[in-house]
Amino acid sequence: MKKILIIDDEVNVAVLLSKFLTRNGFDVTTASSGNSGIEHLKKNEFDLVLCDYRLEDTDGREMLRLIKAQYPKTGVIIITGYSDIKMAVELIKMGAYDYISKPLYPDEILNTITKAIETRQALIEDDEAPTPVKVVKKQSVLSDGVVLGTSRASKELFRQIELVAPTNYSVIILGESGSGKEEVAKSIHMHSHRSGQPFIAMDCGSLTKELAASEFFGHEKGSFTGAFATKIGHFEMANGGTLFLDEVGNLSYEIQAALLRTVQERKVKRIGSTKEIDLDVRIIVATNENLLDAINKGKFREDLYHRFNEFIIYLPPLRERGSDIVLLAEYFLRLANEELGRNVTHFSPEVMECFMNYRWPGNVRELKNIVRRATLISEGSEITTKSLPLEISNYKMPAYEYGNQPAYGQPLYNQFQPQQDHRAELKEQRHDLKNAALEAEYETILRVLREVNFNKTKAAEILKIDRKTLYNKMKASNLK
Ligand SMILES: Nc1ncnc2c1ncn2[C@@H]1O[C@H](COP(=O)(O)OP(=O)(O)OP(=O)(O)O)[C@@H](O)[C@H]1O
Numbered sequence: 001m002k003k004i005l006i007i008d009d010e011v012n013v014a015v016l017l018s019k020f021l022t023r024n025g026f027d028v029t030t031a032s033s034g035n036s037g038i039e040h041l042k043k044n045e046f047d048l049v050l051c052d053y054r055l056e057d058t059d060g061r062e063m064l065r066l067i068k069a070q071y072p073k074t075g076v077i078i079i080t081g082y083s084d085i086k087m088a089v090e091l092i093k094m095g096a097y098d099y100i101s102k103p104l105y106p107d108e109i110l111n112t113i114t115k116a117i118e119t120r121q122a123l124i125e126d127d128e129a130p131t132p133v134k135v136v137k138k139q140s141v142l143s144d145g146v147v148l149g150t151s152r153a154s155k156e157l158f159r160q161i162e163l164v165a166p167t168n169y170s171v172i173i174l175g176e177s178g179s180g181k182e183e184v185a186k187s188i189h190m191h192s193h194r195s196g197q198p199f200i201a202m203d204c205g206s207l208t209k210e211l212a213a214s215e216f217f218g219h220e221k222g223s224f225t226g227a228f229a230t231k232i233g234h235f236e237m238a239n240g241g242t243l244f245l246d247e248v249g250n251l252s253y254e255i256q257a258a259l260l261r262t263v264q265e266r267k268v269k270r271i272g273s274t275k276e277i278d279l280d281v282r283i284i285v286a287t288n289e290n291l292l293d294a295i296n297k298g299k300f301r302e303d304l305y306h307r308f309n310e311f312i313i314y315l316p317p318l319r320e321r322g323s324d325i326v327l328l329a330e331y332f333l334r335l336a337n338e339e340l341g342r343n344v345t346h347f348s349p350e351v352m353e354c355f356m357n358y359r360w361p362g363n364v365r366e367l368k369n370i371v372r373r374a375t376l377i378s379e380g381s382e383i384t385t386k387s388l389p390l391e392i393s394n395y396k397m398p399a400y401e402y403g404n405q406p407a408y409g410q411p412l413y414n415q416f417q418p419q420q421d422h423r424a425e426l427k428e429q430r431h432d433l434k435n436a437a438l439e440a441e442y443e444t445i446l447r448v449l450r451e452v453n454f455n456k457t458k459a460a461e462i463l464k465i466d467r468k469t470l471y472n473k474m475k476a477s478n479l480k
Pocket residue numbers: 145146147148175176177178179180181182183184246247286288364365368479480
């Protein structure tokens with residue numbers, strides 16, 4: 001039986017917790033002060049200590065320091081009366097397994113305790129003593145296939161990811177389309193203690209009203225016409241891990257209400273089932289629209305917004321990320337070479353200058369795409385301006401933005417230089433009809449996306465397809 005020590009000077013809380021944990025199969029000891037807690041620690045070996053932050057004779061930080069020094073394999077969870085992200089991060093860095101704030105939810109406590117004990121067990125088996133919490137890697141370029149960038153904006157972004165990742169806070173990521181919001185969400189997940197659990201991404205923009213509930217909560221076979229088989233919802237799939245809701249502002253008001261209930265109660269019921277499933281899911285949402293505006297217009301629920309708004313990350317557009325453009329372009333060139341079996345080694349200085357000047361309405365997604373196409377159609381080892389679409393190679397910055405110095409070390413690119421569009425050549429490489437049709441579809445989608453600044457809702461309208469179809473086509477042709 002696993003042994004837990006509760007240190008809390010609020011006797012009612014200690015008694016309630018002790019009864020609840022005993023009922024759930026733990027061997028519980030309580031102490032009403034730091035000193036008596038220390039006495040218990042000297043006499044018995046505990047798997048876990050649940051320690052209140054404010055104690056009459058000491059505080060949670062001191063207790064944590066002492067336990068980590070003298071009983072390094074005992075897990076510590078700190079309980080506080082209010083939620084404070086800075087303190088949470090500090091305690092976790094000092095070696096606390098987690099930090100929970102009052103009011104205490106039984107399921108949350110049980111989940112956290114179980115995980116803390118499992119982690120301790122793994123540590124004992126590996127015969128390792130250090131903190132079970134993963135520390136975010138401090139490298140500046142690549143982590144998990146994500147270019148972290150070296151611009152000031154990227155460094156600040158990284159600092160925020162590092163701050164929030166180890167906590168259980170819900171996060172809102174704000175940023176233009178294609179700026180890398182999903183990559184940020186993945187980084188948060190990968191650097192949290194949930195990294196071994198699923199990361200499930202949902203594009204809320206492509207959910208139809210009819211299917212949304214089923215996608216979120218799942219359904220039982222036969223629960224409505226068309227429910228031919230049991231379906232597991234995204235909440236259930238993400239259990240233990242992170243659920244990422246992209247373009248959350250597009251959800252209907254009704255589904256927002258159901259979402260709020262699920263998040264508050266931490267339980268989910270498949271449609272057509274009476275069985276409640278306990279949930280331990282961290283939620284990260286992303287949006288490229290102003291949710292406060294949506295709240296004012298009655299399109300987004302304020303209570304749901306506050307549930308999500310425990311931490312906000314603003315992701316700057318690519319045009320504001322200076323040196324990152326070079327790093328990203330070089331990274332995408334490597335990816336494209338691998339994917340297409342090419343050996344293009346570098347960009348000409350003029351290309352880099354175009355990249356630095358262009359406004360990138362489609363952000364990182366557009367850059368990735370442009371580099372991939374240029375790699376495909378380039379003839380030698382260098383990507384020159386001939387391989388860029390005219391709108392990029394001919395892009396001229398407004399004079400007030402341009403300044404007098406070349407941006408990338410070499411003479412300014414002459415915008416009147418004759419341009420050759422190699423897309424015709426690319427088409428010639430495609431011999432069969434299916435590829436030609438796909439190529440034409442790709443060109444049309446890309447052109448429309450550019451026209452509407454990569455707004456997928458508008459693009460789907462112009463292309464006369466629904467958002468889900470657009471989303472799938474973008475994914476299939478590597479535009480996503
Ligand atoms: N820092 C990065 N490193 C490597 N690839 C990146 C980075 N940021 C974005 N990308 C790539 O750019 C593309 C767009 O990124 P992502 O889907 O995360 O953007 P988004 O902001 O979520 O877009 P949307 O608003 O349209 O959902 C993806 O292919 C992604 O892999």
